[in-house]
Structures are given as structure tokens and as C-alpha cells.
Amino acid sequence: MSMPFYVSPEQLMKDRADYARKGIARGRPVVVLAYDEGIAFATENPSRALHKVSEIYDRIAFAAVGKYNEFENLRVAGVRYADLRGYSYDRTDVSARGLANAYAQTLGTVFTTESKPLEVELVVAEVGATAEEDQIYRLSYDGSVADERGHVVMGGQAEQIGARLSQDWQPGMDLSGAVRLAVQVLGLQPEGEPRVIPPDQLEVAVLDRTRPRRAFRRLPAAMLTDLLPTQVDDPPPAPSHPAEQG
Template sequence: MSMPFYVPPEQVMKDRADFARKGIARGRSVIVLGYDRGIAFVAENPSRALHKVSEIYDRIAFAAVGRYNEFESLRVAGIRYADLRGYSYDRTDVTARALANTYAQTLGAVFTQESKPFEIEIVVAEVGVDADSDQIFRLTYDGSVADEQGFVAMGGASDAAEERLGTGWRPGMTLSEVLRLAVDVLGAGENGERRALDEAQLEVAVLDRDRPRRSFRRIVGPVLTRLLGEPRETTDAPAGLLGSSATSSPGDPTTTEEPPGGRGPGTPTA
């Protein structure tokens, strides 16, 4: 009778972690960073139908890298959790912290109990009444949660990207400044070469704290072109484009909004 093959538990966990990290590194990067009026999300994503960044609830958004089918299931579960909690209690009871804890439990259970871990990293962000109350939570494949301050980069060469962000980012930057910084970081190659990323290759969204309820907005078309082309001395986005709800309407062709109540068909992509 042959003896069963034995693998030490620590080796199993190491192999799973290596497997997940390799899968995540193949994904195009996503950068999340704060600006003076909220939180911005910038992803390298040429698809207009499959999204890496999506709305979860009134002031909460979700960004992810990795395998699309895996983080899409988490995104949908997060929307259901937020809708149920907001309906059962109060809309203010839906927080990014609670959602991040729920995601962490799911990711940790999959990592330790299933044969294959999720090859994903996600960010759950919530915009507050001021910059000090903004929250950005980063969750990795094993369920680890990190409370990030100011910015975070996922996927690809995330370590190098975060080092560049640490050099270029500062509190109080305008939306135009953080978008140009993010595009500059995304276009930086590992060997010093640079790639030119245009608007068609980018997915950009914001959580705008000045909006009274639903803070999430996608930035596309002429608005994105204008923001990426603004000179350094510009202090903010043009009035009426990303400001209060009195100057921004759902029919504005320069911005897009998720359909009411359900965060819509748009979903994140690997």
C-alpha cells in the first residue's frame, strides 16, 4: 500500500499565494487616489462595456484587477449586500468598512478552503464630507485588508507605480492634476520606456463629495480630454461639469451616470 503524498501546509499556502500574485500581475493596472473634491479612479481599460470601476452604493465605489468572472461575482454580491442593508436599516448604515470586512471574509475562505484562490485585488472606497474622512480599503487575494491613505495602485507593476505616486501625489491636488499624474504613472514602463495613453485606452471615474447623494460619476469624452489637457495652474475642473447637482444633469453628454438603484450593467474587467 502506497503512502499518501504529503505537502506541508505552509508550502500549500505559499503555492496558492504565488499562483494568485502571478495572475494579478498580468492584469492592467488601476490607480485610486484622492483629490480635493473626492476620490478618482483611473484604469487602463480600452473596453467601453466591461468596467474595472463601478458604483456600489450612494458614496461607495469598487475597483478591481485580475480575473473578470471572479471579481464580478464579488461586485454583484456587494451591491446586494448594500441594497439589503440600506433597505433594512438606513442608507447611512452602508459603509465601505463593513463592505470591505464582508469581502475579506469571502476572499479568506476561498483562499484557505478552495483548491484555487481568487486571482484578484480589489479596492472599496467611500467619499466622506471632507478629505480626512475619505476611506480607501485595499483587499488582496487572501482576504488581507489595508486602510490606504491618499492613493493605491493595483495590478501590473504595482510596487513601482506606488513609488511614483508617493513621489508625485500630495493632498489637495485638483482633479486635473491627479488624472495627469495617474496617466503618467500608468504609461511608465519597467525599463524606462514610456507609453502614450489616450482617452480611448482609459477608464476614469470619480466619487465627487459635492454631489448630494449619488457621488459616482464616469468621466468620458470632451470632459476627460479637457482635464488631461489642462495646464498645471488650473485649479479645478470646469464649472458645471463635475460640480454640484444643480449644474450637472443625468442628460449631460459629457458625463455618464449609472442607472438608478442598480449600478447598471457596467461591470469591472480584468
């Protein structure tokens, strides 16, 4: 009779966490940062169909890194949660905090009870009437929630990009300054010169507090071309190996 295979709960949780972290680190980073009239989201994303930043409700947006099918399921669930709550109660009862708590429960349950954790990291953000009322929540694969102030980075090279963002970000930046900074830090590389990311390879959106009800809007490549500094030198050639997804 063979002995049953035993893994301690601590080791099991550590293995799941390592697995999730590796999956998330393979994804292209997403930068979220506050500016004077709202909250901006930016990521390198050549796909026009698969979004990593999306509207959830009137003044709430969702950004994610990791496995696309997993975070897309969470996005859809978040839209349903917001619609049902807004319809059953009042539109003002739908908040980023409530949505973040709902996501935290889902992520935490999957992490502790399923054989494989979700390989995702999320940001749920809500733009307020003033900058002081803005809310940015970061959710990890295990359901832990962090209330972020000003800016946050998820995905590959998050530490390096986050350190640079902390150094250069200032409260009250205008949209142009915020987008330039976001794109600049997204181009950072562990070694060598930063990459120049062309506007048509970017996904940029904002929650704009000056808009009447629906604050979310995407910034098209033509607008990004105007916002970003003109590059004198040709951008470096794209790497020959296939780009990582997420």
C-alpha cells in the same frame, strides 16, 4: 500500496499565494487617489462594456484587478449586500468598512478552503463630507485588508507605479492634476520612455463629494481630452502581441 501525497500547510498556502499573485500581476494596473473634492480611479481599459471601476452604493465605489469573472461576481455580491443593508436598516448604515469586512471574509474563506484562490485584488472606497473622512480599503486575494491613505495602486507594476505616485501625489490636488498624474503613472514602463495612453483607452471615474447623494460618476473620453495635456508627438504604435486581460 502507494503512500499518500503530503504537502505541508505552509507549502500549500505559499503555492496558493504565488498562484494568486501571478494572476493579479498580469492585470493592467488600477490607480486610486484622493483629490480635493473626492476620490479618483483610473486604469487603462479599452473595453466599453467590461468595467474595472464601478458604483456600489451612494458614496461607495469598487475597483479591481485580476480575473474579470471573479471580481465581477464580488462586485454583484457587494451591491446586493449594500442594498439589503440599506433597505433593512438605513442608507447611512452602508459603509465601506462594512463592505470591506464582508469581502475579506469571502476572500479569506476561499483562500483557505478552496483548491484555487481568487485571482483578484480590490479597493473599496467611500467619499466623506471632508477629505479627512474619506476611506480607501485595499483587499488582497487572501482576505487581508489595508486601510490606505491618499492613494493606492493594484495590478501589474504596482511597486514601480506606487513609488512614483508617492513621490508626486500631494493632498488637495484638483481633479485635473489628479487625473493627469494617474494617467502619467499608468504609462510608466519597466524600461524605456513612458507610453502615452489615449483618452478613449482609459476608464476613469470619481466619487465626487460635492454631488448630493450619488457621488459616483464616470468621466467620458471627451472630458478626459480636456483634462489631459495635449500631446505634440504621435503616441508610440501599439504592441503587436495581444493585450493582457484584467
